Amino acid sequence: MTLLRRAVAELVGTAFLVMAVVGSGIAATRLSPDDVGLQLLENSLVTGAALAALILALQPVSAAFNPVVTLVERALGLVTTRDAATLIPAQILGGALGAVVANLMFDLGAVTLSTHERSGSGLWLGEVVATLGLVVVIFGSVRSGRIDTIAYAVGGYITAAYWFTSSTSFANPAVTIARTLSDTFAGIAPSSAPMFVLMQLLGGALALGLVRLLFPHPGRVDA
DSSP states (O other): OOHHHHHHHHHHHHHHHHHHHHHHHHHHHHHSTTOHHHHHHHHHHHHHHHHHHHHHHHTTTOOOOSHHHHHHHHHTTSSOHHHHHHHHHHHHHHHHHHHHHHHHHTTOOSOBOOOOOOOSHHHHHHHHHHHHHHHHHHHHHHHTTOGGGHHHHHHHHHHHHHHHSTTOOOOOHHHHHHHTTBOSTTOOOTTTHHHHHHHHHHHHHHHHHHHHHHOSSTTOOOO
């Protein structure tokens, strides 16, 4: 399998993921303008369902769609440094394209920088928790030999994490960067994004240690 094919899969998958996040957020505010809780429910269900479908479709090629996941894969020796250096930019570019397309589908400007400030220790902790949980869900499935469950586990986790984390679970640097490009329900102000990304990287690092502790031998679970 060529690295080009994997990079294209990451670009396309991340683009569609961001389209789901941003597009459903726009649709939700238009369909349910007076109920923020209902807007979040619509946004979370669409995102979780789209993520599961994208993983199912693209997993045979490449389906991380997340720089933190790719970095953890590198730390675990599942991809090379060259692979990671190619796949992560593809994810970031794909996310940006997804945000642009979502804006255009709903008759907005191609790029509308978000003014939605998301800042504070509670939100930052939420991103650590959201990303830690996501990485444990993914690599717990991988290292216990249940790769076929990842799509459903990740889709379900993200749907839930929208609600139980204070930050609504961005948990993805590529998606975070992309969401700065849409001044809509799912957007995040460019000034807020760096701290979110930093907390996501911290959550990923903590999760890596936890995965190694809980699943020291890939392919089996010790009694």
